[in-house]
Amino acid sequence: MQQQTMVVAIDGPAGSGKSSVSKAVARRLGFGILDTGAAYRALAWSVLDAGLDPEDAGAVIAHLPAFALDLGTDNTGAIVHVGRVDVTAAIREPRISAVVSAIARVPEVRRELIARFRVIAADAPQAGIVIEGRDITTVVAPDAPVRILLTADEEVRIARRTAELVGSSADGAGEQLRRRDRADAQVVDFMTAAEGVTTVDSTHLDFEQTVDAVIDVIDALGGRGFRAGGASDQNAAEAPTEQGAAR
């Protein structure tokens, strides 16, 4: 990736807080946000909307040229459009979570979306961008100056996810989260930190503490002082390898 925009790369399993924490971090730093999971979800939405079978890889690949994704990088909203339709809320529905892994495991889909992510990040109007997903630290932006694995114990992630859902949506949310992690882990490893990636474990941290822990890593690596087109203007400290609750 062209490194003119300061990139903070964040990976982690489902419900680890990637979207919410990344947004809060981006707001604090005045950075943009690129929620790559939203792109896979939007493609799942688009495939269903076109009446296609998400398990049919050939049909999904054939649909890619028509997939008119507009992924906002604004840290206050990050609106997602497919064509003219605002799908920001719809892509969070359980019916999308249930099929998105099938779409994300298709290599042609990953290649196409990764290419689009790189263009979006390079064109982002902000000085920096937080890119979050599953393969950001390893595939999408392996050279990013700040790379973080955001994690939390599975039961804590399930409890947080269940708490945010209302009524019947909460039923089965835990099982769906587990199933999605299992399926996604067959495609990319987002449970262990790759070399040079700092782990932030939020199991025993509240939301604000988690945001602080991520900002601490960014600061330790000189990320906040980065200026477009050059290296950090802070002295990058030795990268911490684990932040958050001692395990």
Ligand SMILES: Nc1ncnc2c1ncn2[C@@H]1O[C@H](COP(=O)(O)OP(=O)(O)OP(=O)(O)O)[C@@H](O)[C@H]1O
């Ligand atoms: N440290 C924390 N303490 C308490 N709640 C948290 C913490 N971190 C995240 N949350 C909450 O956990 C829920 C899941 O977070 P979020 O949706 O950001 O996770 P995610 O990793 O993006 O999930 P997914 O991959 O499934 O989209 C949200 O309700 C969020 O507010």
Ligand SMILES: Nc1ccn([C@@H]2O[C@H](COP(=O)(O)O)[C@@H](O)[C@H]2O)c(=O)n1
């Ligand atoms: N870099 C990524 C990001 C996401 N996925 C797939 O999209 C699904 C939804 O992602 P969320 O972050 O919104 O949970 C996820 O379950 C993966 O199937 C991906 O493959 N790579």
